[in-house]
Amino acid sequence: MNKEELLKKYEETFNEKAKDVFFSPGRINVIGEHTDYNGGHVFPAAISLGVYGVYGPREDKKVRLYSGNVDGEIVEFDIDDTTAEKDEDRFWANYFKGMITYLREKYNGIDHGFNLYIEANLPSGSGLSSSAAIEMLMGIILKDEFNLDVDRIALAKMGQRTENEFVGLNSGIMDQFACIMGKKDSAIFLDCNTLKYEYMPLALGDYEIIIMATNKPHTLADSAYNDRVAECGRALKKLQQKLDIKALGELDNDTFDEYSYLINDETEIKRVRHAVSENQRTLRATQAMKDGDLEKLGRLINASHESLHYDYEVTGKELDTLAEASWKQPGVLGARMIGGGFGGSAIAIVKKSEAENFKKNVGKIYRDTIGYDASFYDAEIVDGTKRI
Ligand code: GAF
Numbered sequence: 001m002n003k004e005e006l007l008k009k010y011e012e013t014f015n016e017k018a019k020d021v022f023f024s025p026g027r028i029n030v031i032g033e034h035t036d037y038n039g040g041h042v043f044p045a046a047i048s049l050g051v052y053g054v055y056g057p058r059e060d061k062k063v064r065l066y067s068g069n070v071d072g073e074i075v076e077f078d079i080d081d082t083t084a085e086k087d088e089d090r091f092w093a094n095y096f097k098g099m100i101t102y103l104r105e106k107y108n109g110i111d112h113g114f115n116l117y118i119e120a121n122l123p124s125g126s127g128l129s130s131s132a133a134i135e136m137l138m139g140i141i142l143k144d145e146f147n148l149d150v151d152r153i154a155l156a157k158m159g160q161r162t163e164n165e166f167v168g169l170n171s172g173i174m175d176q177f178a179c180i181m182g183k184k185d186s187a188i189f190l191d192c193n194t195l196k197y198e199y200m201p202l203a204l205g206d207y208e209i210i211i212m213a214t215n216k217p218h219t220l221a222d223s224a225y226n227d228r229v230a231e232c233g234r235a236l237k238k239l240q241q242k243l244d245i246k247a248l249g250e251l252d253n254d255t256f257d258e259y260s261y262l263i264n265d266e267t268e269i270k271r272v273r274h275a276v277s278e279n280q281r282t283l284r285a286t287q288a289m290k291d292g293d294l295e296k297l298g299r300l301i302n303a304s305h306e307s308l309h310y311d312y313e314v315t316g317k318e319l320d321t322l323a324e325a326s327w328k329q330p331g332v333l334g335a336r337m338i339g340g341g342f343g344g345s346a347i348a349i350v351k352k353s354e355a356e357n358f359k360k361n362v363g364k365i366y367r368d369t370i371g372y373d374a375s376f377y378d379a380e381i382v383d384g385t386k387r388i
Contacts, residue, residue, distance in 0.1 A: 001052055001121055003388060010054040010117040013066045013074070018056045018117070020145070024137035024385040025050035026128035027178035028211060028347055029338045030187050030202070030297075031304050032282035034312055036172025038232055039193035039247020040279035043286055044174055045202060046182020047211070047379035049122040051133040052388075055141050058113040063100070065093060068119035079104065079113050084166045095131055098162025099138040099155075109146040116141070123375070126213045127337075127344020131167070132175035135159035136385040139180065144387060152180045152384065153195060169222050170229045171340075182384035189286050193249050200289055202381055207294065207333060207349050210358065211377040212326075214318035214370075216343030225340050228312065232275055235268040248275045274311035278304060298333030298349055305336035305346075314341030318370055322346040325365040329358050 003021050010018040025046035032042035058064070065075045075093045077085075082101045085093050096116070104110050118137070124130045139155035142148060159176035163169045172192055181188055186199040202209075236248055239262055245251065251259075256276045263269050281300045288296040305323045309315040315323075319337040323346055326335030331351030338347055350358045359376045366374040 001119065006052055006054050006117070006119065009068055009119070010056065010115070013117050014056060014064070014115045016056060016115075018054045020055045020141075021388050022053045022055065022137055022141055022144075022386065023050055023388045024053070024133040024140070025179055025182055025382050026122045026126075026130060026133050027175055027182070028128065028209065028345075028379070029174065029178070030347075031278075031285045031301055031336075032174075033278060033304060033308055033336075033338065033341075034228060034314065035249060035275060035279045035282065036174040036192040037170065037229055038172075038249050038275040038279070040249030040275060041282040041286075042174045042178075042190050042192060043187050043200075043282055044178035044190070045187040045381045046178055046384055047128065048382050049128060049211075049377060049379050050179075051118055051120040051122065051130060051137055053137045053141055054117040055145065056115045057145065058115060060113055062113040063096065064113070064115045065096060066115075066117050067092065068117065069124070079110060092134075094166040095134040095162060096138045098166035099135050099142065099158055101166075102158040102161060103139070103142050103148065103150065107146075107148045107150060109148060110142060114141075114145070123213060123215075125343065127339030127341070128211070128213075129175040129179060129339070131163065132159055132179045133385075135162050136176055136180040140385040140387075153177070156180050168226075170226050180384045182382060184383050185381050187381070191249075193247055200286060203289075203292075204294065204349065206352055208352050208355060208378060210348050210350050210355060211345055211379055212322045212348065212362065213345045213375040213377070214322065214343050215372060215375060216316075216318045221340050221342040221344070224314070224342060228271060228314065231268050231271045235263050235265070235272045238262045238264070238268075239272075248272055249279050251276045253277060253280055270311040270313070274307045277307055277311075281307075294333055294349070301334030301336045301349065302327060308337055308341060312341075316342050318343060318366075318374075319346055321366055321369045322362065322374060325362045326350075326358070329361055330354055332358065
């Protein structure tokens with residue numbers, strides 16, 4: 001998206017010139033799904049699809065937000081207003097309100113409001129983290145414009161808290177961490193228990209990552225997501241009767257197997273089996289990446305999808321169709337759903353020379369099976385949220 005055009009759109013919306021333009025990326029996740037809130041590992045990367053924000057300060061205390069993607073009105077509130085929006089038309093303001101609230105709670109200096117024009121080249125509900133991208137956009141804008149001495153990881157934590165308390169999604173920290181800590185051409189190997197992280201070059205040689213959006217119109221993903229978090233929480237409590245652990249991410253497959261009798265519930269056993277095996281797969285996958293064993297990485301990615309399908313039950317027909325169609329194509333190392341699931345997106349690691357064929361074939365199978373088109377994106381891996 002072009003900076004000049006964005007500045008013009010701000011001017012048309014607010015009848016004045018803007019001060020600065022920012023970009024906040026969405027994310028993919030190579031492997032490690034539904035492990036973050038279980039204290040496990042994840043391996044995400046920031047992508048060139050994301051959200052732009054055009055900022056201009058105001059003298060009063062009003063925040064005026066306009067989204068170029070929604071054919072709606074300017075949403076307005078006061079910086080002192082810390083109540084979560086319930087109204088459907090204004091709900092998206094919560095991503096901003098949460099960040100403003102938590103930053104003002106801890107840091108002095110945010111003493112006036114602003115106008116903000118936002119526009120995404122990332123479809124919302126695509127499982128590529130448009131909400132975390134928005135939260136981190138707000139965080140970096142406020143940090144930069146008001147010279148706040150807040151570090152990026154603290155902003156990621158505030159973004160997670162915004163999801164939990166303003167939006168009502170009991171998510172982990174992966175998305176915010178990936179958006180704000182992203183590094184060009186690298187994925188982030190993050191331990192969500194300790195927040196220790198390591199950048200690893202996404203060295204895929206002749207292969208590339210293709211993003212496939214299901215375009216599934218409406219999902220009840222948030223309540224199903226919160227159910228999964230609750231099921232894991234209940235199972236953890238039962239395991240803690242005999243095991244000294246703080247999170248499921250501390251278990252290996254063998255220990256889980258030995259103590260699984262404590263859970264005594266079929267659904268919860270499946271959920272924990274996924275959380276534990278996915279964490280172990282993530283450790284093995286990052287080792288395979290270090291060893292340059294891309295075939296093994298691909299197999300682990302496929303196994304991740306199957307575990308999300310059978311044990312975590314968050315895939316659904318659309319994501320299964322994309323993954324299974326991908327596995328059958330020539331030059332594919334691996335494919336799986338990413339993000340919360342139920343709809344959203346999948347990724348495939350595909351030989352560059354096969355990429356066009358791949359999109360054509362998988363696109364056709366998807367249309368024939370589901371009845372509408374999937375979208376395919378070749379995104380670059382980029383740096384985290386920043387002024388542009
Ligand atoms: C969503 C959540 F926001 C993340 O925290 C993470 O749990 C992911 O689903 C599943 O891995 O994107």
